[in-house]
Amino acid sequence: xxxxxxxxxxxxxxxxxxxxxxxxxxxxxxxxxx
Amino acid sequence: xxxxxxxxxxxxxxxxxxxxxxxxxxxxxxxxxxxxxxxxxxxxxxxxxxxxxxxxxxxxxxxxxxxxxxxxxxxxxxxxxxxxxxxxxxxxxxxxxxxxxxxxxxxxxxxxxxxxxxxxxxxxxxxxxxxxxxxxxxxxxxxxxxxxxxxxxxxxxxxxxxxxxxxxxxxxxxxxxxxxxxxxxxxxxxxxxxxxxxxxxxxxxxxxxxxxxxxxxxxxxxxxxxxxxxxxxxxxxxxxxxxxxxxxxxxxxxxxxxxxxxxxxxxxxxxxxxxxxxxxxxxxxxxxxxxxxxxxxxxxxxxxxxxxxxxxxxxxxxxxxxxxxxxxxxxxxxxxxxxxxxxxxxxxxxxxxxxxxxxxxxxxxxxxxxxxxxxxxxxxxxxxxxxxxxxxxxxxxxxxxxxxxxxxxxxxxxxxxxxxxxxxxxxxxxxxxxxxxxxxxxxxxxxxxxxxxxxxxxxxxxxxxxxxxxxxxxxxxxxxxxxxxxxxxxxxxxxxxxxxxxxxxxxxxxxxxxxxxxxxxxxxxxxxxxxxxxxxxxxxxxxxxxxxxxxxxxxxxxxxxxxxxxxxxxxxxxxxxxxxxxxxxxxxxxx
Numbered sequence: 265x266x267x268x269x270x271x272x273x274x275x276x277x278x279x280x281x282x283x284x285x286x287x288x289x290x291x292x293x294x295x296x297x298x
Numbered sequence: 299x300x301x302x303x304x305x306x307x308x309x310x311x312x313x314x315x316x317x318x319x320x321x322x323x324x325x326x327x328x329x330x331x332x333x334x335x336x337x338x339x340x341x342x343x344x345x346x347x348x349x350x351x352x353x354x355x356x357x358x359x360x361x362x363x364x365x366x367x368x369x370x371x372x373x374x375x376x377x378x379x380x381x382x383x384x385x386x387x388x389x390x391x392x393x394x395x396x397x398x399x400x401x402x403x404x405x406x407x408x409x410x411x412x413x414x415x416x417x418x419x420x421x422x423x424x425x426x427x428x429x430x431x432x433x434x435x436x437x438x439x440x441x442x443x444x445x446x447x448x449x450x451x452x453x454x455x456x457x458x459x460x461x462x463x464x465x466x467x468x469x470x471x472x473x474x475x476x477x478x479x480x481x482x483x484x485x486x487x488x489x490x491x492x493x494x495x496x497x498x499x500x501x502x503x504x505x506x507x508x509x510x511x512x513x514x515x516x517x518x519x520x521x522x523x524x525x526x527x528x529x530x531x532x533x534x535x536x537x538x539x540x541x542x543x544x545x546x547x548x549x550x551x552x553x554x555x556x557x558x559x560x561x562x563x564x565x566x567x568x569x570x571x572x573x574x575x576x577x578x579x580x581x582x583x584x585x586x587x588x589x590x591x592x593x594x595x596x597x598x599x600x601x602x603x604x605x606x607x608x609x610x611x612x613x614x615x616x617x618x619x620x621x622x623x624x625x626x627x628x629x630x631x632x633x634x635x636x637x638x639x640x641x642x643x644x645x646x647x648x649x650x651x652x653x654x655x656x657x658x659x660x661x662x663x664x665x666x667x668x669x670x671x672x673x674x675x676x677x678x679x680x681x682x683x684x685x686x687x688x689x690x691x692x693x694x695x696x697x698x699x700x701x702x703x704x705x706x707x708x709x710x711x712x713x714x715x716x717x718x719x720x721x722x723x724x725x726x727x728x729x730x731x732x733x734x735x736x737x738x739x740x741x742x743x744x745x746x747x748x749x750x751x752x753x754x755x756x757x758x759x760x761x762x763x764x765x766x767x768x769x770x771x772x773x774x775x776x777x778x779x780x781x782x783x784x785x786x787x788x789x790x791x792x793x794x795x796x797x798x799x800x801x802x803x804x805x806x807x808x809x810x811x812x813x814x815x816x817x818x819x820x821x822x823x824x825x826x827x828x829x830x831x832x833x834x835x836x837x838x839x840x841x842x843x844x845x846x847x848x849x850x851x852x853x854x855x856x857x858x859x860x861x862x863x864x865x866x867x868x869x870x871x872x873x874x875x876x877x878x879x880x881x882x883x884x885x886x887x888x889x
Contacts, residue, residue, distance in 0.1 A: 265402060265808070266401065267384065267401055270401055270402070270404075270405045271380070273405075274377065274380075275373075277812075277815050277819075278373045281369055281819045281820065281823065282366065282369060284820065284823050285362055285365050285369075285823050285827075286362070288743075288823060289361075289827070289830075291736065291739070292827065292830070292831060
């Protein structure tokens with residue numbers, strides 16, 4: 265794969281990890297409200 | 299097996315035990331930002347770093363902010379290492395004029411070192427320049443260990459603090475872990491290694507004239523067999539000691555040379571070998587004391603230490619016993635231990651370390667997430683090789699990686715407390731904090747992601763003759779073990795290789811990179827979510843119905859939960875790999 269694709273893939277993986285953080289946090293908020 | 303071997307194993311454990319208290323107490327002081335004797339030197343450096351990076355170390359972070367900072371730091375440093383690898387041909391400290399690292403390999407290596415895995419799909423001395431080793435890789439040896447340490451401390455704060463929202467400041471924890479813990483110990487350790495003969499230079503490689511010239515026949519570029527006379531040998535050099543120290547202390551494991559700690563320039567003497575093994579366990583064992591001190595329950599810290607020690611002893615005993623056995627394939631050959639031979643299985647082992655220190659090293663490096671090797675795990679007996687793999691599959695929580703071992707173990711502690719609560723029908727409590735549904739959901743997420751990645755990637759590789767199986771050198775159960783071990787090592791961020799597998803292909807570089815990334819980041823997110831939940835809870839006083847986490851009963855339950863969870867999850871795969879290979883070996887078949 266080219267440099268650009270690998271850098272984009274890395275960015276996407278870290279972005280997904282951030283989404284995962286948010287999802288875990290939202291689950292906690294939802295539980296608290298329930 | 300010999301009495302001498304058992305005494306060496308006992309000595310190793312006793313020194314680990316003796317060092318746990320001072321190093322653990324020191325880390326408590328460092329992370330509670332109390333005064334240490336290194337402050338006059340390090341505080342000005344710390345202040346300067348904060349000033350340059352515009353960081354306010356007193357600014358407390360919620361778990362989400364703590365993780366976002368960690369992800370940002372990891373992302374930027376990953377790209378930095380990738381760029382250095384790709385551009386090394388144009389950068390200084392490259393006396394061998396090595397070319398830039400190919401893209402996929404550079405990416406896999408950057409992910410590998412960022413995640414504390416240090417899996418190496420390349421031969422370092424013919425691939426990486428001195429600058430890449432020092433600036434691209436050794437820096438990650440510090441940073442990835444400091445990140446793990448910071449996360450473990452944040453988790454412990456989550457348990458210790460009451461009715462708060464924050465876990466500390468990631469940048470301050472990262473800086474203090476690097477400056478106060480990793481750097482000073484590494485300097486002392488590197489000097490000790492130099493005293494044993496580990497090299498430290500920036501010279502071009504040496505060329506030695508062979509005393510016995512060799513004739514080598516190999517295919518040339520057109521595939522035609524060509525015989526050449528080999529009269530010289532290239533002897534690689536480099537700044538090894540400085541990298542070796544943090545490689546072991548930070549439970550990183552990536553060797554300066556391809557042979558790793560079996561190479562005489564990395565690990566020349568039995569004493570350097572002993573120091574290397576000790577340094578792997580030094581910080582993780584100390585963290586059990588830190589846990590006890592920061593949660594104001596020192597006995598709990600020792601109860602966790604005891605569970606780790608039991609699992610370590612079980613692993614090293616099995617591995618040592620298996621490797622000391624005579625091979626059933628060599629009929630009529632004396633394989634007993636004696637004054638003139640080590641006895642047992644010496645294939646793939648260095649004579650200067652022998653069976654005891656090879657089995658002990660293999661156990662310690664996989665109990666922790668180190669992955670350095672001083673022998674070839676692929677050449678171990680099936681049951682001897684099962685031990686390193688099982689250690690990683692249990693989650694590397696037997697002392698474990700720097701920080702990672704502690705937070706992995708705390709997930710099992712929470713699960714054990716939960717199971718104990720279910721047994722007596724009470725809401726489970728852990729050190730005064732109620733363990734509720736969200737905490738268990740996150741704990742299960744942590745525990746399920748791990749096997750999902752390992753078994754998922756292994757299954758895909760096994761089903762793919764062109765991508766997965768084409769890299770294998772062995773077939774049958776041993777081939778399965780090689781694939782399973784590779785993804786286990788990557789996902790567990792261990793980095794040791796079973797070998798027998800060429801992982802420097804596009805498929806393996808990319809799939810291993812993703813496995814390493816998921817094994818690090820997707821697991822520590824639910825882990826810190828639990829800390830973020832616990833830190834907000836109020837503390838409930840212990841009652842007669844509270845399950846104590848300071849007793850031998852707790853240690854027994856914790857050990858049982860770890861073994862049962864690990865055994866239930868991975869037993870089918872292990873039965874088809876090393877267990878089947880062992881049975882077939884007894885029947886006279888080797889792979």
